[in-house]
Amino acid sequence: MDNNKSASLKSTPPHDVVGEGIEENLLKPYDDENAELLNKTMLDSVEILKDHPVNKKRIAEGKYPANMIWLWGQGTKPNMVPFAEKYGLKGATITGVDLIKGIGSYLGLTNINVPGATGYFDTDYGQKANYAVDALNDHDLVFVHVEAPDEAGHAGDITEKIKAIESIDEKIIGKLLDELPKFDDYAISILPDHATPISVKTHTTEAIPYAMCSTKGVEDNVNQYNEFSAKMGSLGTIEGYKFMKSFLDI
Ligand SMILES: [Zn+2]
Structure with missing residues (x-):
């Protein structure tokens, strides 16, 4: 072939x-x-x-059978500049999704395998946060990815979606905000890669809300993270490919 x-x-x-x-x-x-x-x-x-x-x-056992092979999302190996070479930082990824691990490998990031990270509703949010805090002892940046809200969007399941967002808020962001002050300088950002609205059960292309917090950053009047308040933020709208530089500069 x-x-x-x-x-x-x-x-x-x-x-x-x-x-x-x-x-x-x-x-x-x-x-x-x-x-x-x-x-x-x-x-x-x-x-x-x-x-x-x-x-x-x-x-x-009451589980779904794997009833078909479905081939999609094929491609050839992309040519990517390693993260360390581009930004001068040692990074790591935490994710239950092979696609993200693959991108991490291309970028030369450490893929940290977290027991209980499933890439689904039942992922262990607390463990992801624990491993992220640990990883910060020998990495400059840790990318924590959670797939659950996207999967809930695809399933059209509003209850699971709210649960997933609340779990990220409490068990990952909450834990990181508690732990990060032990570092002298730190920055944290939260964002989705796209929306997956329950109403359409698939990805949409509108701009996504992002939040950044840094020991060196400036404050604005926004004190909530959601689609509506993010529009009022001082950071403005930026193209996705400029996000990392913007985050590292704040
Ligand atoms: Zn998706």
Whole structure:
């Protein structure tokens, strides 16, 4: 198979087509020989996985079976400048999501594996915060990623979404704000990478609210973090790719 040609096929993120049929969302163009082979693999996987012992065990335990292979989000290795080279800082990532770990690896960040970090509603928020505080002893910057609010958005589950946001607020931000003052100088920022509104169950592209707090930073009148109050902030709207420099400069 030609990997570069496969990278150019049109694939569909499953969370963009919740409730839609499988056939119309397979890899396109359908008549491409690589797409044909990969689509056959995906469709054959349904039969192979149906009676797989691992799935029988999962069903018996009341868990969802892995009922299909779904290929999407393919690409070729990006050419990224290592974080340390670009910003002169040693960084780490904490996440339950392989995609983010992969970006961390490209950037030369330390991927810190946290027991109980699942990339889902049931993630261990407290442990992520504990490991982040520990990591700050030998890293300049720690990126803590939580997937749960996004997953709750995709699921259209308002209760889980509120719970996830409250847990981040209390168990991660709260813990970090308690612990960070032991460092002489520190800065912290909170932001999502995009919205996933319950109303549409997928990602949207409006500007996201971000907050920054630093021992060297200036105060403004905003004292809440949400979409509405962030608009009143003194930091203004910036392009995503300028965020890190802006954060390191405050
Ligand atoms: Zn998402």
